[in-house]
Amino acid sequence: MKPNAVLLVALLVVSAGLLAAGCTAPDGDATPTATETVTTPTGTPAVTETGNVTTAATIATGGPGATFAIAADNLAFDTSTITVPAEANVTITFENRDDGIPHNIAVYTNASAIEEIFVGETITGPDQTTYTFTAPEEPGTYFFRCDVHPQQMTGDFIVE
Structure with a gap:
């Protein structure tokens, strides 16, 4: 050899x-322990917790993209923080587990929800869909929510 x-x-x-x-x-x-820190291939930490605790999305990236799953269950997202690279091609697999209740995922520049970055189609559960869009170029903390339940289903969309 x-x-x-x-x-x-x-x-x-x-x-x-x-x-x-x-x-x-x-x-x-x-x-798994109650809280695990997962590091993605780009080095972005993503925290995942078990149980009915609001968690950060686990992100798997492969080059210029970010792919992850998020669910709506009992009028709440299972994720409160989504972290993606700047200008990433974002793919979200969204599962609505709430029977007969409509939900979506929409990303805005801030909590006023005046300026949209992406608004996903509303689906009535139980159902699943895939959303794709491009993350903002500018790093910072943005805002995501369910447009049907804008007060109770919200989170931070962080661009690094």
């Missing part, structure tokens, strides 16, 4: 070991 091939095999073995080690908690338990 050539020296470069030996080095490559050694790196792959070490990488596989590191990945396997990261799959369990420090005590060896694979059960």
